[in-house]
Amino acid sequence: MATVVPDDHLLERGDANAQLDADLEHARLGVGRVVLVGGEAGVGKTSLIRSFTTRHESEVRVLVGACEALFTPRPLGPVYDIVQGLDHWTAETPGTDAERVRFFGALLEELRSHPTVAVFEDVHWADEATLDALKYLGRRIDSAPSLLVLTFRDDEVGANHPLRTVLGELPSGSTTRVSLAPLSPDGVAELARRAERPAYGLYEATGGNPFFVTEVLAAGGGDIPETVVDAVLARATRLSDGGRRLLDAVAVVPGSIEIWLLEEVAGGDIDDLAECLASGMLTPTGVGVGFRHELARLAIERSLTPDRRLSLNETALRALAEQPAEQQDLSALAHHADAAGNSEAVVRFAPAAAAHATAVGAHREAAEQYARALSYHVTEDAERLALLDRYSTAASLTGRYADALEARQEAIAIARALGDRLRLGENLARLPQACISLGLNDLAEEASREAIEILEQLQPGRELALAYAFQGYLRMLSRDNDEGVRWGERGLALAVEVEDPEIHAFALNAIGTSHVMAGRIEQGREYLQRSLDVSLEQGLHSRVAAAYSMLASGLGEMYELEASEKAAHDFIAFAAEHDMDTAYIRSWLAATLVYLGRWDEATAFAQELLADPAVSAISRITALIALGRVRARRGDPGGADVLDEALEVSEAGGHLQRLGHVHAARAEGAWLAGDRDRTFRDARAVYDLALEKRHLWFAGELAYWQWRCGELESAPEWIAEPFALQIAGEARRAADAWNARGCPYEAARALAESDDEALLREALDVFESLGARPAAHGVRQALRERGVSVPRGPRPSTRENPANLTARELEVLGLVADGLRNPEIAARLVVSKRTVDHHVSAILRKLDSKTRGEAVAAAGRRGLLEDRQSAEPT
Amino acid sequence: METYVILRRSGWDDGAELAEAAERSRAEGERMPDDVAWIRSYVLDETDGRVGTVCIYQASSPEAIRRHASEAVLPVDEIVKVVDTVVVRPDPVPTAIDQGGES
Numbered sequence: 001m002a003t004v005v006p007d008d009h010l011l012e013r014g015d016a017n018a019q020l021d022a023d024l025e026h027a028r029l030g031v032g033r034v035v036l037v038g039g040e041a042g043v044g045k046t047s048l049i050r051s052f053t054t055r056h057e058s059e060v061r062v063l064v065g066a067c068e069a070l071f072t073p074r075p076l077g078p079v080y081d082i083v084q085g086l087d088h089w090t091a092e093t094p095g096t097d098a099e100r101v102r103f104f105g106a107l108l109e110e111l112r113s114h115p116t117v118a119v120f121e122d123v124h125w126a127d128e129a130t131l132d133a134l135k136y137l138g139r140r141i142d143s144a145p146s147l148l149v150l151t152f153r154d155d156e157v158g159a160n161h162p163l164r165t166v167l168g169e170l171p172s173g174s175t176t177r178v179s180l181a182p183l184s185p186d187g188v189a190e191l192a193r194r195a196e197r198p199a200y201g202l203y204e205a206t207g208g209n210p211f212f213v214t215e216v217l218a219a220g221g222g223d224i225p226e227t228v229v230d231a232v233l234a235r236a237t238r239l240s241d242g243g244r245r246l247l248d249a250v251a252v253v254p255g256s257i258e259i260w261l262l263e264e265v266a267g268g269d270i271d272d273l274a275e276c277l278a279s280g281m282l283t284p285t286g287v288g289v290g291f292r293h294e295l296a297r298l299a300i301e302r303s304l305t306p307d308r309r310l311s312l313n314e315t316a317l318r319a320l321a322e323q324p325a326e327q328q329d330l331s332a333l334a335h336h337a338d339a340a341g342n343s344e345a346v347v348r349f350a351p352a353a354a355a356h357a358t359a360v361g362a363h364r365e366a367a368e369q370y371a372r373a374l375s376y377h378v379t380e381d382a383e384r385l386a387l388l389d390r391y392s393t394a395a396s397l398t399g400r401y402a403d404a405l406e407a408r409q410e411a412i413a414i415a416r417a418l419g420d421r422l423r424l425g426e427n428l429a430r431l432p433q434a435c436i437s438l439g440l441n442d443l444a445e446e447a448s449r450e451a452i453e454i455l456e457q458l459q460p461g462r463e464l465a466l467a468y469a470f471q472g473y474l475r476m477l478s479r480d481n482d483e484g485v486r487w488g489e490r491g492l493a494l495a496v497e498v499e500d501p502e503i504h505a506f507a508l509n510a511i512g513t514s515h516v517m518a519g520r521i522e523q524g525r526e527y528l529q530r531s532l533d534v535s536l537e538q539g540l541h542s543r544v545a546a547a548y549s550m551l552a553s554g555l556g557e558m559y560e561l562e563a564s565e566k567a568a569h570d571f572i573a574f575a576a577e578h579d580m581d582t583a584y585i586r587s588w589l590a591a592t593l594v595y596l597g598r599w600d601e602a603t604a605f606a607q608e609l610l611a612d613p614a615v616s617a618i619s620r621i622t623a624l625i626a627l628g629r630v631r632a633r634r635g636d637p638g639g640a641d642v643l644d645e646a647l648e649v650s651e652a653g654g655h656l657q658r659l660g661h662v663h664a665a666r667a668e669g670a671w672l673a674g675d676r677d678r679t680f681r682d683a684r685a686v687y688d689l690a691l692e693k694r695h696l697w698f699a700g701e702l703a704y705w706q707w708r709c710g711e712l713e714s715a716p717e718w719i720a721e722p723f724a725l726q727i728a729g730e731a732r733r734a735a736d737a738w739n740a741r742g743c744p745y746e747a748a749r750a751l752a753e754s755d756d757e758a759l760l761r762e763a764l765d766v767f768e769s770l771g772a773r774p775a776a777h778g779v780r781q782a783l784r785e786r787g788v789s790v791p792r793g794p795r796p797s798t799r800e801n802p803a804n805l806t807a808r809e810l811e812v813l814g815l816v817a818d819g820l821r822n823p824e825i826a827a828r829l830v831v832s833k834r835t836v837d838h839h840v841s842a843i844l845r846k847l848d849s850k851t852r853g854e855a856v857a858a859a860g861r862r863g864l865l866e867d868r869q870s871a872e873p874t
Numbered sequence: 875m876e877t878y879v880i881l882r883r884s885g886w887d888d889g890a891e892l893a894e895a896a897e898r899s900r901a902e903g904e905r906m907p908d909d910v911a912w913i914r915s916y917v918l919d920e921t922d923g924r925v926g927t928v929c930i931y932q933a934s935s936p937e938a939i940r941r942h943a944s945e946a947v948l949p950v951d952e953i954v955k956v957v958d959t960v961v962v963r964p965d966p967v968p969t970a971i972d973q974g975g976e977s
Binding site for chain 2: 635636847
C-alpha cells in the first residue's frame, strides 16, 4: 500500500506566507498588487498558493486559472477558467482588438468591485492573449482591492521568453516577488520523519525539491531513485496493472481529464481509478482528475511506448471530435491529432484552432497551429498555399519576419506553379510587409511592382487596392513624395469601392505622410487625421498606432514641433489604455524636445529608451541623435560616441530619413568641436540624396553646415525657410522664423551669425540660459573681437528652471500638494482620471521622486509651489 | 560609472553659502547612489570675490550629473570626462578623511 505523505503543514514557507498575507491586507485597503511566485518545477508553488487561499477563503473571493503545458495552449484558457467562477459574468468572447480590451476591462471591474484573489498558475506556459490579459490587469491592479497572483517556473523564463517582457512591464511599486527555494536538509529530514522513513541520502539525491522528495518517500523501496522521472515511475509500479494503465490514459491529456473522456480513452473500464486516487498519484480536479504535478504526468507520458502514445491520442482525438461543435476545444483537438500523427485531423483542426486564436489575439499560438498544419500538408496545392498565406500573416504579427518572408515566398512559388494569378498577385502584394521589417527594400519594390502588373489584368478588388497602397507606402519611405501620393490615392479610391477599412486607413496614412514630407503640412495632417479617425472607428489598433506614429515622426522631421509633441502625447495616452509599445514615438519625442530647447526632458526620454535592449534599431537611432545633439550643444562629453553609434546603426538601412538626420547631427557636433573638415564631410555625405528627394529640412541643414564651412556655392530656393534666411545673411528674420517654430537654440545661432552687437548679446543670453557652452563661448569670442567684453552675469538661479514641468503639470502638482487624490484632481480640472495619472507620472519622473510626498518635498525645495493661486474651486 | 570633472565657477557668495550647497549635494547624492558618487572637491577663490569649486564625481552619465545638480540646486559650468588619474604628491591640505574626522 503506497504511503501518502500529508502536506497539511508546509515547511519553510513562513516568510512566503507572511508576505502573501501582508500583501492581501494591503490590497484590501484598496490598493491591489501583483504577487509573482517563482520557483523551479516541484518546489511547491501550488501548495503555497493553495494554503494561502484556504486560509483566506472566508474573507475574499478566490478565482483560479491554470495555464496548460501544451505547445499551443487554448488561447485565453486560464482567463476563461477565472470568469467561470464569477456569478454575473456577461461579457462576450472577444473577436476583435477592441472587444478584447473591453473584455479585460470587464474582468478588471470585477476585481475592483469585490476583494478577490485571482490566481494564474504556471504563466510561463501562458498563450499570447493571456499574457496580454496579465499585462492589462497587472498595470491597473493598484486601483482594485484585489491580488493578482502569478506562479511560474522562473528557471524556465530566459531573456527571450515572452513572459519576461510582461514581467518587465509590471509597475514595480505594485509588484511583489516571492521566490521559493528548495527545502533545506532539515526540511527534508522532517518530511522523512513524518512519512516514517529514513532520511539518509534523501537531501543529496533530491536537492531538497519537495515534489521529488515526496515522490521518493511515497515510492518506498530501499533505493533512492536518481531522477524525478525514476521516482515517479517507481511509485507508479506499486499500482496494479489496471491502475498503471489508467495512468497512461490520464497522461496524454495535459492538465486534467474529464471522467467521460477518461472512460473513452481507457477503453471503458475505470474501476481502478479509486486506487490511483488513493495512492495520491492522481487527484480530483474541478472537472475530472489529473496528476498531482505536471512533472509526474510528463514522467508517465514519456514512458509510453510510441505505439501506445499514438493509439491513446487517437482515441482521445476521436472522442473529443464527437462532441458537438460549440463545445469542441480546438487546440486540444489539434494537439491530440498531432500527437496521434493523424494528418487528416491535423489539417482539419489546426487551421480552425489558428483562426480562433487569431480572433482572440493569440497570434503566436495561431502561427504555431498553421505551422503544425503545414508540417502535415506538404503537397504543394491550393490548400497549402492558403495555409502559407495565413501562417505568414500570423508570423508577421508576432515579429517573426524571417519566417513570414520564407512562407510568403513559398506561397508565391506555388501560386505561380498553379497558374493562380489572383493568389499570386495577392501574395506578392503582401510580401513587402515582411521585407520592410527586414530592411530588404529592393525585394519589396520588385514584389510590389509585379503585384500591380498582375492584378491590374484581373478584376480590381481588395488585392489590387492593397498593392496600390503598399506601393504608395514604399514610395513614401524612400521620400518620393509625389509618387507616394499618386499611388496612395489609387489605393484609396479602390479601398473605398471595395469597402475595406484597413486598406482605407493604410492608404490615407501613406498619402498623408507623403504630403507632410513634401512640405504640404496642412494637407498631410488632414489625411493623417482621417486615417486616425477611420482606425479608431473600426477599432484597428495597429492602424491607430501607425497614424499617430506618422503624425509624431513626420511632423517632427518637418519641424512642426508643437503638433508633433501633441501627437506623441496623445499616442502615449492611447497606448497606455491599450498596452501598446511606444518606443518609436518616444524616440521622436526626445528629438522634438531637443529642438524645443527642453534638453533635460529630451535626454531623460532618450536614456530611458537606450537603456532598454528590446528597443528597435530605428528608435535607438533617433534616441542616440537626440542625446548626441544635446551633449554637443552643451559641450558635455560623450556626444561623438553616441553619434558614431547612430551612424553605424543607420548605415545598414541606407534610408534618407535616418542618414539625413544622423549626418546633420554629426555635422553640428563636428562644428561645435571645432572640426571644420569633419563638419564638411558629414554635411556632404548625404546632401545629394537630400537634394534628389527634395527634403526641405535635411537639405536645408546640410546646406547650412556647408555654408558655415565656407564651401557652399548655392542652395536651392526650396530649402526650409529658416536655413535659407541664415544662408542669405538675414540673421534677424532667420531668428524670428526659428522662434516661430519654438526653437530657441537655432534662433540664437542665427543671431550669432550677425555683426550687430545687440543681436550678439541677445544670442549670448539665450545660449547661457540654455547652458550651450560652446556656442556661448563662440559669441563671447566674437564680441571680444569687437572690443566688447561681457562679464559673466549673475548666475541664473536654478529656480528659474522648474524641472521643465509644463504649466499643466505645475497645476496638477499644486493640487497634489493640497492633498487631493487623482480622482479629485480629475474632477477639479475636468479631465479624465487617466490624464491625471499620466501627469502625475510625468511629475514624479521629472522631479525624480518615487512618491507624491517626495515630489511635493522636492518641489518645495525648488520653490515651485510659491506664487500659486490658492486651490479654491472656481 | 565613469569619472568626471565638474567646474562650478563663482557659484556662491561665500563659504557659508557653499557649505549649505555641500549639504544639499550630499543629501541628493544619497538619493541616487547608482547614478552619482561625489569623490572630492577643491574650493576656488575667484577673482570676482566669490567662491567656486572643481568637483570630481563618478557618474553613470553627464546627464546624471546634471540631474543631481538640478535637484540639489547647484550650478554646472562644464563637465569633462577623466580618462586617467596621475597622483604625483599627496594633497598639501589635509582633508577631513586624512584627519579622521569632520573638518
